[in-house]
Amino acid sequence: MANTPSAKKAARKIARRTAINKSRRSRVRTFLRKVEEAILTGDKAAAQAAFKAAEPELARAASKGVIHRNTASRKISRLSSRVKAVGTAS
Incomplete structure (x- = not known):
């Protein structure tokens, strides 16, 4: 436990930051899951x-340091x- x-204060800041990052990571995963589901249904427009909605979310997560920028780029x-x-290949 922190003594000084x-x-x-550092522990409080870390807890706040962790909560924010957890929220952002969850949001990214939700957008990715929506893309995966649309791909599996075979609906190209969806x-x-x-x-189109997931791409900026990934970029935002990378810019905020939630995920590595190369990971976002790869995804x-x-x-x-x-x-x-x-x-095309059905």
């Missing part, structure tokens, strides 16, 4: 719309190619 006033790239493939 500065350590106690998949594109979901991807965007892979999702993009999967969304493009929807409906």
